[in-house]
Amino acid sequence: MQDIYSDSSDVIQVAPTAQDTKSIPIWIKLLVLFLCLVALVCGGGMLTLVYLVSMAPATYVYPEGKIPQRFLDVAEECGGLQSGENVEFFYSDGFADVKEGFCYVSDQKVAVFYPDDEPPLIVIPYREIKSVELERNESDLVDSIITVHLESEEVWIFVSSEMDRDVDFYEAIRSRIDE
Secondary structure, three states, rough: OOOOOEEEEEOOOOOOOHHOOOOOOOOHHHHHHHHHHHHHHHHHHHHHHHHHHHHHOOOOOEEOOOOHHHHHHOOOHHOOOOOOOOEEEEOOOOOHHHHHHHHEEEEEEEEEEEOOOOOOOOEEHHHHHHHHEOOOOOOOOOEEEEEEOOOOOOOEEOOOOHHHHHHHHHHHHHHHOOO
């Protein structure tokens, strides 16, 4: 049997002190911090991009049946769209939100909304339109201009020429007026 008590003078080992261990160099800590910040910024940028792609209006004119309901809800909130009204074409030149500006052609009227204009919403019943012109720009970078002539003023409507829907938008107005 072995004795658990010993008189021997064994040397007791002492744990190394903090100064004996190697610390991580400061440049590595700064590099890790920098990489974490870059990852955070890139992640935030990606989330913003995903939001814009999924929620922002497209760069083309939406035809009837393809208009997102949330855009029609905004048109109703702004006072333009009435119940029972059928929107045939809808276009928003807003970058991130349809509330930045939109226009549409319905079975009852033409509506143009720009929040910074006075008044922000212009509603034009077809009976008030004297004539309409299309100044077509075939570039996808610059919108075409539809000029609606009223009794005493003109209203400019900016619409995208993508997929030639500026022509469709124009024809939807022109076909309803007596020139």
